[in-house]
Amino acid sequence: QALVQLSGVGDWLLARRLGRARRPGPRARAEQKQVALVEGARLYFAENLDREPTLDEICRAVGCSKPLLQQAFRARTGRTVRDYFIRFKIEQAGALLAQGYPPGEVCLLYTSPSP
Secondary structure (H helix, E strand, C coil), X not given: CHHHHHHHHHHHHHHHHHHCCCCCCHHHHHHHHHHHHHHHHHHHHHXXXXXXXXXXXXXXXXCCCHHHXXXXXXXXXXXXXXXXXXXXXXXXXXXXXXXXXXXXXXXXHXXXXXX
């Protein structure tokens, strides 16, 4: 009979644990924040392909400090912020070329006009 009671308590604990949504732990929350920062920076990059934004500008846009953004990029992409931006521009240019845009037009899209 004691065995039956223990089984009942175990079932109750299991049911309670399965019924409750698990909150992500500190590590998962940190990873989610890193993913969000990198994605926010990608959006900012897409809006600023004609120039190279400074690290300060990117941090203001995504709402974080320089070390946090740099850490997020290294952890999520294996690259620095600047290296990632350059790679991003190259990939975007390649996509435009693949769509049939003339190289001269693609080049003009990625250069800022002289003052």
